[in-house]
Amino acid sequence: MYENQVKYLTTSEEDNNWGLYINVAGSVKIGPTENYPSRNHPSEYFFNWEEGRVLKEFQINYITEGEGILENTNGTFPLKKGSVFITFPGVWHRYKPLTKTGWTENYIGFNGELARKLIAQPQFDPKNPVFNFGIKEELIDTYLKIFDLVEKEQPGYQQIASGMIIKLLGYIISFEKQKGFSGKTIAKVIEVIRFEMRQNIEKVFDLKAMAQNHHVSYSYFRKMFKKYTGVSPGQYHLQLRIMRAKELLISTDKSIKEISYELGFQSIFYFSNMFKKKEGTTPSHFRNKNRME
Numbered sequence: 001m002y003e004n005q006v007k008y009l010t011t012s013e014e015d016n017n018w019g020l021y022i023n024v025a026g027s028v029k030i031g032p033t034e035n036y037p038s039r040n041h042p043s044e045y046f047f048n049w050e051e052g053r054v055l056k057e058f059q060i061n062y063i064t065e066g067e068g069i070l071e072n073t074n075g076t077f078p079l080k081k082g083s084v085f086i087t088f089p090g091v092w093h094r095y096k097p098l099t100k101t102g103w104t105e106n107y108i109g110f111n112g113e114l115a116r117k118l119i120a121q122p123q124f125d126p127k128n129p130v131f132n133f134g135i136k137e138e139l140i141d142t143y144l145k146i147f148d149l150v151e152k153e154q155p156g157y158q159q160i161a162s163g164m165i166i167k168l169l170g171y172i173i174s175f176e177k178q179k180g181f182s183g184k185t186i187a188k189v190i191e192v193i194r195f196e197m198r199q200n201i202e203k204v205f206d207l208k209a210m211a212q213n214h215h216v217s218y219s220y221f222r223k224m225f226k227k228y229t230g231v232s233p234g235q236y237h238l239q240l241r242i243m244r245a246k247e248l249l250i251s252t253d254k255s256i257k258e259i260s261y262e263l264g265f266q267s268i269f270y271f272s273n274m275f276k277k278k279e280g281t282t283p284s285h286f287r288n289k290n291r292m293e
Contacts, residue, residue, distance in 0.1 A: 004028055007150050008045075011158065019114030020162040023057055025150045027143070029065070030102045037096075045109075052094035057111040058119055059087045060168060061095075062139055066103025070095040074127045079103075082134035084172060088119070088126050106143045110165055118166065123173050133175045142168045177227065186224045189214045194229075197237050201244050202264040207233045241265070242278045249287040256283045 006026030015021040024045070030036050039046065047053035052071070061084065068079040072093040079085060079095070087093050089111065097103035118124075133139070146164045149157045181187040193210055211221035225233045241263045248259045260271035275283050 005147075005151075009150060009153075009158075015158040016112065018112070018159055018162060020110060020112040020118075020165060021158050022108060022110045022146070022150065022161045022165065024059075024109040025107070025146055027104070027106045027147065029104045030097050032102045033099055034102060047094060049094055049096060052092050054090060054092050055087060055109070056089050057109045058089060058115055059107055059109045060165075060172075061085050061087070061105050061107040062143060064104045064106060064135060064140065066097050066101040068095060068097040068101075068103050070130060072126060072129060074129075077130045079130065080132065082132060082136075084131045084133060084139070086119075086124060086129045088129070091126050106140075106147075108143070108146055108165065108168075110162075112162075114162075115165070118169055121173070123176060124169075131172055131176055133172075133179075136171070136175065138171050139168070142171065180227060181224075186216060186221070187228070189216060189221065190225050190228050193225075193233070194236070197240055201237075201240050202262055204264050205233075205237060238274065239278070242275060245271070245275060245283065246279070246286065249283055250290050256287075259283070 004027070006024065006028065008024050009022055011021045011023070028038070037047065044056070045053075063079050063081060063083045063085075065081055067081070070077045070079055070085050070093065072087070072091055077085070085095070087095075097105075142164055146161050146168075149161045149164070189211075192214070193207075196210075197205065207222075208218040211218040214221075222232060225236070229236055231239065245259055245263055248254055248262070249256075252259075254262070256272070257268050260268045263271070265271035265274070272282055275281075275286070279286060281289070
């Protein structure tokens with residue numbers, strides 16, 4: 001599929017039951033002063049600037065050339081080369097390229113129960129629908145793979161394409177998180193401390209002292225660590241120890257007491273409580289269940 005090709009897709013009951021299915025995919029180049037949008041769209045997709053539109057699906061658009069503007073019920077958002085923007089079902093919107101620049105837009109429309117669950121993540125918000133990442137090879141490659149799948153429509157293409165959409169959403173979250181760390185010393189500090197935690201899982205760390213040794217305040221370190229990994233430094237270290245405990249419970253005959261002390265827990269009672277809190281079962285039940293399997 002190349003520029004100025006759009007494909008509208010049919011879905012089966014099997015596709016719907018899968019939880020994420022694609023409805024449309026396309027790449028369109030609009031030159032300066034060209035009319036927008038094309039009147040070749042089906043009625044449920046066509047809109048004019050005066051009225052805008054409301055869709056019954058999600059769409060992710062990636063602008064790879066030119067500039068434009070997006071408006072929805074929450075405000076007006078400038079678009080530029082490298083902008084990704086999401087439109088949401090039931091949310092009025094309209095968008096167009098600037099007359100002086102035109103643009104190239106790549107887009108996919110999709111829906112389904114799984115799609116709604118994924119887009120419910122806090123990073124995807126109609127109040128902040130635009131992400132400015134610049135030109136990313138990973139994004140372009142994902143769109144091209146989706147275009148190739150829908151162009152051929154081979155059996156099972158919907159299920160493979162759904163995986164590509166999940167990958168695309170993952171890239172959006174990852175790139176957005178990385179923006180806050182680009183070129184910052186704190187990213188290196190976090191990586192160094194994460195490595196030390198992994199290399200010394202059994203060690204009891206003084207995280208405040210570790211932060212100070214790297215000349216950053218603990219409050220700032222903790223805040224940025226959680227933003228970087230999704231969990232606090234203490235929880236990150238605890239998760240590493242629980243993962244190691246699971247390995248030892250399955251692959252060795254060491255007693256639960258030995259494992260708890262080997263991994264630096266204060267007592268068997270504390271270890272068992274933390275293990276059950278994280279895994280939903282006790283260490284002994286976890287060992288018996290997985291050894292029987």
